Amino acid sequence: MQPLLARIADRRAALRGNPPGRHSTAPAGGDFGLVDCHLDVELEAPASGGQRIDVGFIVIEVKKRLGAGRTLHEAERQLAGYVRSRSQETGQRYVGILTDGATWRAYQMRSGSLTLVDSHTIAAARPDGLALFYWLEGVLATSQRVPPTPGEVARRLGAESTSHKLDLAALAALHEEHAQLPTVELKRQLWAELLGRALGTQFVNDPGLFVGPRAAMSSRAL
CATH class of the missing domain: 3.90.1570 (tt1808, chain A)
Known part of the structure; x- marks a missing residue:
């Protein structure tokens, strides 16, 4: 080999x-x-x-x-x-x-x-x-x-694997395509409210906290 x-x-x-x-x-x-x-x-x-x-x-x-x-x-x-x-x-x-x-x-x-x-x-x-x-x-x-x-x-x-990066890219593309749908906007609003309660003044409503590597990190903070 x-x-x-x-x-x-x-x-x-x-x-x-x-x-x-x-x-x-x-x-x-x-x-x-x-x-x-x-x-x-x-x-x-x-x-x-x-x-x-x-x-x-x-x-x-x-x-x-x-x-x-x-x-x-x-x-x-x-x-x-x-x-x-x-x-x-x-x-x-x-x-x-x-x-x-x-x-x-x-x-x-x-x-x-x-x-x-x-x-x-x-x-x-x-x-x-x-x-x-x-x-x-x-x-x-x-x-x-x-x-x-x-x-x-x-x-x-894991986060460094090719499969993880491909799935994450696919999820980000789906969110980008459907971000304006009322159901998606509502889910993101609810998620932002939960993070706001958990993180207080440190919270910034960033898309990466909804779909992205930081989304997993923020979920562990709840």
Whole structure:
């Protein structure tokens, strides 16, 4: 596993290697509880510079290189089209991943635009396969029979996990979309009143206390 990760994290080797569209190196599906029916791989023509893999409600766009500026912007634009199309076809919320092997970026649609939620980078010198596994599993959420130990719960569902960040981003997007509904306004008003009684003059009616990391913290203060 370590030699494989070192190879895909080495951008110089990747640029000297096989052209995009021929084949891709990806973590084994069995490691994530996947079977062949969960995978839908569409390899693009070499001229397009990328490869697309559909896994459940995840769209993975593989590029030869992800750099800042125009290259990344074009890759995000392409991924946004895939995610938007799949969401419209199925009526489901999709997560998009951009990767060149070394960098992994997870996105969600928010207000019609692709928004970066989390990222992970593999160090070529000392690649950490377990860290990449937990990052990807947080997106895929396909592993089964996971021991319910405090460490596993924290790694897979804790505030620093990919799954937590994606769910939080989805909740924030839903609140942003429906914040003006009378029922939502009433719930937020009631929540603000409870926090005001608990925190007194320290309370500030911030949206982050209703939907966000601080919402959990404020609930423990009640």
